[in-house]
Every structure is written in C-alpha cells, then in structure tokens.
Amino acid sequence: MKCPPVGQLLKETILVPFPIESALSGIMRYHDRMWYRRTFTIPPEWAGERVLLNFGAVDWEATVYVNGHTVGSHRGGYDAFSFDITDQLNGGANELIVNVYDPTNLGNQPMGKQRLYGTGVWYTPASGIWQTVWLEPVPAAFITHLQMIPDIDRQTVQLLVSGQGITTHTIEARVRHANAFVAGALGGVGSPITIPIPLPHLWSPDDPFLYDIQIDLKSGSTLVDHVDSYFGMRKISLQRIGDYVRLMFNNQFLFQMGVMAQGYWPDGIYTAPTDEALRFDLEQAKALGYNLVRLHMKVEPARWYYWTDRLGLLVWQDMPAMRDGYVPPDADRAQFEIELKELINERRNSPAIIMWILFNEGWGQYDGVRLTSLVKSWDSSRLVDxxxxxxxEWTGDVVDRHSYVDPEAPKPQIDRASVTGEFGGIGLKIPGHTWGIVGYAYKWRKSGAELQGAYLSMFLGLQGLKGHSRLERRRVHSACRHGGRTQRLVDLRSSCNEDRPGCAQGCPSASDCHSRAAHRAPTVDFNSA
Incomplete structure (x- = not known):
C-alpha cells in the first residue's frame, strides 16, 4: 500500500504503544512498513486552543496524516516529536493515519541491539510506535522545553525556557519543596535565568532529594502557560587524587557500582507492560546494593528516568549504535548526530544521568574526538565515555575496559579516570522461571549457591584492582534474570528473572556479596597505592 488508507478499515488491530513484534501488540511479527489508523474527537472544552499530537517514540521513520492531510514526518527511533494539527481538524470525528518504515539492521540508522534474526547478544526488533501517543491543548504562545543546570559550588540552578509563539512574554519561576517556597526569579524566554538555591540540599543515591519548580509564562500580568517540573542539585566531575584521576560526585569520591540494563521485556520487547514494572526493576537494583544503572544501547521513556531520579540510581546513558562491522557514510553519520543531540536535549534534566556513552565496542564508531567535543559543547555538565x-581514541573523560568473566582494570591515565566497564556474564537457568529454552551467558552455573560463590569471587577479585588504584566503577552482568529482557531469550546476564520470584533462587545474597567486598572501597588509601 503506497497511499494512506483514508477512510478504510485495516485488516488487523494493534495495541499501541507496543512494538509490532511484541506479544502485547497483538500482532507479534515483523514488518518493515506499517500503516496505523484510528479516529478521534476533540473535547469541546479545547475550543480556542491549539492542539498538539505528540509521539513518545516511533521506530524508525514516521509520516503522519490527519484527515487526509500530511502534517509532518520524523526520523529517529528513540526521541519524541510532535505536530500542531489544529488546522487539519474538523468539528466531528477526525482520522489519524501513521505510516512507519523500520529497516532494522537492513539499514544503518541507530538501532542498538535490534536484529531481524537475533542470536547471542543481538535481540528482537521493536518496530513502529513503541511509546505513548497523546493529544495536548496549548495556547497560541506556550512553553516547549526547559533546560536546568545545577551548580552546587555557586549554589544556583540555571534555567533556560524555550517556547513557541512568544513575543514580549516573560517567565516567572518559583522553586519549592514540600509546599515551602525556596527561591524565585524573573526573566525572559530564550535567555538564561539564574536562580539562587541557598545551602542546597544535594541529590545523591543515598538521598535523592528533588526540588520542585513552577514556571509561569506571562503576558504582562496575565498567565498564558504554566509548567511544573523538578531538578536535583548534584555535580559529576574528575579530580586528581594522588597519582590518579578519580570520578567525583558532589565533590567527593563515590565508588559507583551498577548493572547493565538492556531495556527488553518478554511480552512488550521495548515497552514495559506497566509503570509499576519499570519502577520494580529499579527498586530491585537498589535492593541488591547497586547505585548505578548503565542503560545499554537503548533510550527509555521519560518515566524510566523519573524513577531513577526519585529512587536515586545513577545512570550511564548509551547512545544506541548503528550497525556493527560497517563504516557509516556521511548521510548515516549526519542522522546519528541528529539523534544523539535529541537524546541529550530530551534527557539532560535528569539528575540521575551523569555520563553519556557515545560508542560501545566499536559498533558503528567514527570521529570519536570530534563527537566528544561536540557533546561537551551541548552539555558540559556531564562526563563523556x-x-x-x-x-x-584517547579522548573523553574515562578509559573503559570490558572483561569477561573476571574483572580487569585498564592502565591508569594521567588525565582520565580508569573504569572497568563490563565484566561477569555468569548465567543460571532456573526451571519454571525462563521464557523459552534458549539462553546466552559467558559461563553457566548449575545452582544458586554456585552462582553466588562465583559472584562473590569476582567481587573479592576487585579488591586487588582497587588496591592498585585502577578501578573507579564496575558494572556487573550477574546472571539470575532469565531472558535478558529479549523475546528471543539469548541473554541471561542481569539481575532478576522475568517472573521475578526466581530472583531469590538465583541471587539469594547479592547484597551480602556487595557488603563483604564492594562496599569496602571507601577505605582504600588511593594516595599510597
């Protein structure tokens, strides 16, 4: 079908926002080209407002039609986009049609670990609409974007408000906590507004304190638009301690220990079945003693970052890679950089995110020095791996080594922090708690006790690395979550089973392992090592 199916009933029904390959979508098969169609009406109380049609994310290229009119198109599988559809609406039932094209790994767009035939560490595709779609009424002049940059040393937060339809409007910002006024400031749209935060309460994994911020867009004394948001006062930096460069958090050394989150679900693939499921996984990471999650080869919906901010989990955010084993031409590089900038613009207000990761293991890698400088120009408040x-490529803020299964540390650098980026990959299959029969691990264990012993052994091995002052951070693929959040079930390198109860059988004492080994890190004398 080449033309939009205006006025036509389509043959199948899909549940949005689940990828077409997922069980929850109701389709459960791959198509590179898709048509979505539905009708909708506008509430009468929206009269006089502009109407925005918002998409959380569509993988990968979307063209949108309203009542037979093309309202816009978008490329990029991980960032949000919207269209003003006011002029295409009528007074009754309206028709929305979305055409999607997703070549997965037959193309070279950013795709992360999606593969048409996923095996090993490559996973199921997640094509089409995979995040929420919603309508939103807005005034003729409205706020479109906020940028908040905390500065704990100066005790300020810098606010930059962007808008549409703005003329002589002004901004009034108020910072509050628990309904108590903290600070306020006035300014203009598009100009930095510095808000003092006296004696700031800092955000950290142990104390994820968040300030609320209320922003009014005014024309004279008339309120035109209003936005509520939040921010955390925190700082990530590098500092030389003795002979080595360290990762510093809020001007203190913080030993960062985390898991690698693949972001796959057995029934929804890229899309979690519920908000409670998103929160549960992050709460489990905290309960197991981790303070960090690396979001690997995926960008999650905004709600996921909300929970990391609220619960207090640091995030190292990957840019989803292009196809591996392929030198990207100029057009693909340009699209990669468009999507990279959108990732940073959309997620930069999360206090949990402290590091941007540009490339993983060379997949689609190019121009590392230039891109690192580019990212720093977009966001100088975070580190870049x-x-x-x-x-x-001898650039960025860290030198990062992967080692399976036992941990190894890269040689310390004089100007970059040294990190053990990945290790572990030990696996355990628990009957009755797996999705399918295929699994993937670097080394299998036969019982929970054997897995726990191997896990503890790896962590005790880290002590020697810390003694040599080479380790800043470790990210462990412990192996008691079956399925690795992929429908093809090829990666068993994470922290819980898909049905959750098996986690207790697989990792009965993970937090005890951490307290016996990893939590000794602050006692290391780095200057004498």
Missing part, C-alpha cells in the same frame, strides 16, 4: 570497551 567516548569508547566503552575498546577501539580507544
């Missing part, structure tokens, strides 16, 4: 794993 240019090349996680290997294909070193």
């Amino acid at each position: 240019t090349a996680s794993g290997w294909r070193e």
Whole structure:
C-alpha cells in the first residue's frame, strides 16, 4: 500500500504503544512498513486552543496524516516529536493515519541491539510506535522545553525556557519543596535565568532529594502557560587524587557500582507492560546494593528516568549504535548526530544521568574526538565515555575496559579516570522461571549457591584492582534474570528473572556479596597505592 488508507478499515488491530513484534501488540511479527489508523474527537472544552499530537517514540521513520492531510514526518527511533494539527481538524470525528518504515539492521540508522534474526547478544526488533501517543491543548504562545543546570559550588540552578509563539512574554519561576517556597526569579524566554538555591540540599543515591519548580509564562500580568517540573542539585566531575584521576560526585569520591540494563521485556520487547514494572526493576537494583544503572544501547521513556531520579540510581546513558562491522557514510553519520543531540536535549534534566556513552565496542564508531567535543559543547555538565570497551581514541573523560568473566582494570591515565566497564556474564537457568529454552551467558552455573560463590569471587577479585588504584566503577552482568529482557531469550546476564520470584533462587545474597567486598572501597588509601 503506497497511499494512506483514508477512510478504510485495516485488516488487523494493534495495541499501541507496543512494538509490532511484541506479544502485547497483538500482532507479534515483523514488518518493515506499517500503516496505523484510528479516529478521534476533540473535547469541546479545547475550543480556542491549539492542539498538539505528540509521539513518545516511533521506530524508525514516521509520516503522519490527519484527515487526509500530511502534517509532518520524523526520523529517529528513540526521541519524541510532535505536530500542531489544529488546522487539519474538523468539528466531528477526525482520522489519524501513521505510516512507519523500520529497516532494522537492513539499514544503518541507530538501532542498538535490534536484529531481524537475533542470536547471542543481538535481540528482537521493536518496530513502529513503541511509546505513548497523546493529544495536548496549548495556547497560541506556550512553553516547549526547559533546560536546568545545577551548580552546587555557586549554589544556583540555571534555567533556560524555550517556547513557541512568544513575543514580549516573560517567565516567572518559583522553586519549592514540600509546599515551602525556596527561591524565585524573573526573566525572559530564550535567555538564561539564574536562580539562587541557598545551602542546597544535594541529590545523591543515598538521598535523592528533588526540588520542585513552577514556571509561569506571562503576558504582562496575565498567565498564558504554566509548567511544573523538578531538578536535583548534584555535580559529576574528575579530580586528581594522588597519582590518579578519580570520578567525583558532589565533590567527593563515590565508588559507583551498577548493572547493565538492556531495556527488553518478554511480552512488550521495548515497552514495559506497566509503570509499576519499570519502577520494580529499579527498586530491585537498589535492593541488591547497586547505585548505578548503565542503560545499554537503548533510550527509555521519560518515566524510566523519573524513577531513577526519585529512587536515586545513577545512570550511564548509551547512545544506541548503528550497525556493527560497517563504516557509516556521511548521510548515516549526519542522522546519528541528529539523534544523539535529541537524546541529550530530551534527557539532560535528569539528575540521575551523569555520563553519556557515545560508542560501545566499536559498533558503528567514527570521529570519536570530534563527537566528544561536540557533546561537551551541548552539555558540559556531564562526563563523556567516548569508547566503552575498546577501539580507544584517547579522548573523553574515562578509559573503559570490558572483561569477561573476571574483572580487569585498564592502565591508569594521567588525565582520565580508569573504569572497568563490563565484566561477569555468569548465567543460571532456573526451571519454571525462563521464557523459552534458549539462553546466552559467558559461563553457566548449575545452582544458586554456585552462582553466588562465583559472584562473590569476582567481587573479592576487585579488591586487588582497587588496591592498585585502577578501578573507579564496575558494572556487573550477574546472571539470575532469565531472558535478558529479549523475546528471543539469548541473554541471561542481569539481575532478576522475568517472573521475578526466581530472583531469590538465583541471587539469594547479592547484597551480602556487595557488603563483604564492594562496599569496602571507601577505605582504600588511593594516595599510597
């Protein structure tokens, strides 16, 4: 079908926002080209307002029609987009049609770990609409974007408000906590507004304190638009301590320990079945003693970052890679950089995110020095890991080594922090708690006790690395979550089973392992090592 199916009933019904390959979508098969169609009406109380049609994310290229009129198109599988559809609406039932094209790994767009035939560490595609779609009424002049940059040293937060239809409007910002006024400031749209935060209560994994912020857009004394949001006062930086460069958090050394989150679900693939499911996984990471999640080869919906902010989990955010083993031409590089900038613009207000990871193990890697500088120009408040794993380009804020299964540390650098980026990959299959029969791990264990012993052994091995002052952070693929959040079930390298109860059988004492080994890190004398 080449033309939009205006006025036509389509043959199948899909549940949005689940990828077409997922069980929850009701389709459960791959198509590279898709048509979505539905009708909708506008509430009468929206009269006089502009109407925005918002998409959380569509993988990968979307063209949108309203009542037979093309309202816009978008490329990029991980970022949000919207169209003003006011002029295409009529007074009754309206027709929305969305055409989607997703070549997965037959193309070279950013795709992360999606593969048409996923095996090993490659996973199921997640094509089409996979995040929420919603309508939103807005005034003729409205706020479109906020940028908030905390500065704990100056005790300020810098606010930048963007808008549409703005003329002589002004901004009034108020910072509050628990309904108590903290600070306020006035300014203009598009100009930085500095808000003092006296004696700031800092955000950290142990104390994820968040300030509320209320922003009014005014024309004279008339309120035109209003936005509520939040921010956390925190700082990530590098500092030389003795002979080595360290990762510092709020001007203190913080040993960062985390899991690698693949972001796959057995029934929804890229899309979690509920908000409670998103929160549960992050709460489990905290309960197991981790303070960090690396979001690997995926960008999650905004709600996921909300929970990391609220619960207090640091995030190292990957940019989803292009196809591996392929030198990207100029057009693909340009699209990659468009999507990279959108990732940073959309997620930069999350206090949990402290690191941008540009490339992983060389997949689609190019121009690391230039891109690192580019990212720093977009966001100078965070660190950049240019090349996680290997294909070193001698740039960025960290040197990052992957090692399976036992941990190894890269040689300390005089100007970059040294990190053990990945290790572990030990696996355990628990009958009755798996999705399918295929699994993937670097090394299998036969019982929960054997897995726990191997896990503890790896962590005790870290003590020697810390003694040599080479380790800043470790990210463990412990192996008691079956399915690795992929419908093809090829990766068993995470922290819980898909049905959750099996987690207790697989990792009965993970937090005890951490307290016996990893939590000794602050006692290391880095200057004498």
